[in-house]
Amino acid sequence: MYTPAAFREEDLPTLHAQMVQTPLAILVSQDENGMQASHLPLLLVPGAGNLGTLKGHFAKANPQWKTFQAGAEVLVIFPGEQAYISPGYYPSKAEHGKAVPTWNYIAIHAYGQAETFDDPERLRLLLSELTAHHEQGRAQPWTLDEAPPAYIDSMLRAIVGFELPIERLEGKWKLGQNRDRTDYDSVRANLAGSGLSNEAQLAARMPPHGSQ
Template identity: 50%
Template sequence: MYSSKPHQEHDVAQLHAAMLATRLAILITHGAHGLLATHLPVLVETAEGELGTVYAHLARANPQWQDLAQASEALLVFPGADAYVSPGFYPSKQANPKVVPTWNYLAVHAYGTAEVIHKPESLLAIVRRLTDLHEQGASMPWRVSDAPADYLASMLKAIVGVRLPISRVQGARKLSQNRPPQDIAGVREALSASPDPLDNQLAAHMRHL
């Protein structure tokens, strides 16, 4: 992932936090079936392995798992909040009009070689952990055990699991760090006042610069 030096994020704890905050990641592979991408919820175990390990599952009908089984490197993209940045947000443009629009964003790219999982008990564990994660906070959380056992068994036959130990990770945290303090404040204030929730999320990250 290209990112200019002021916007590179190398702190693993920060990268893990961004990954954990992403509800839907993008799995990208390039193998016998060509270039493939799948959007999927993931479970990030930050303490498993040097850089963490990611768990997910794919539809068995999705040929991407066959490419993963060939032990070629895969890429998981964790997109964060993003926002358009207008030159009008910069107070400094009054003195120097040499400014252009840009885009601020957060993103993490995690690479690794995946293990494909077929055992029903291991698949069930992945499904249960993902479900419990996303049912947190529900007034009446649904549990995998709420479904009939025979129905679960039939559904598990339709998926394959993925375990991807992260071998390298890259992060971009483009939050106007290359601008003078007054321009950073101007962008933050403009995004905070925006009716777009994603703009507001990015403004919140800019408060920690």
């Protein structure tokens, strides 16, 4: 991922926190038939390996899991907050007109080689962990035990699990850090007051100018 130094984020706890906040990642892999991509909920295990390990599963009918068998590198994209930035947001535009539209965003790319598995007990543990993660905070969290055992067994036969130890991790926080304080603060104020949820979310991720 092209990442100028001003936008580069390398703090591992910050990267992990953003990955946990991303409910759906994009997993990209390739084999002799070309590139394939799937949108998957993933579980991050921060303490597994130097950069953490990602865990998830495919539908067995999805052929992408077979691309892992060749041992090729896999890319996992965690898209974060994003918004269009109008030149009109920059007070400096009124002075010299030197402004063009851009897009500000947060994104993380994780790379590694994945191992697949279809052992029923290992799959059951994976699903329990994923479910517990996504059900947390609900008044009545759902668990696998609430479904008929035979039904869960049939679901386990229909999926393939995987673990991907992260070997390389890239973070890009493109938030206008390359602008001066006046332009930066104006962008943040315009995003916060636009009434659009994605713009307000991005504004909330913009720290005071100079503290990035």
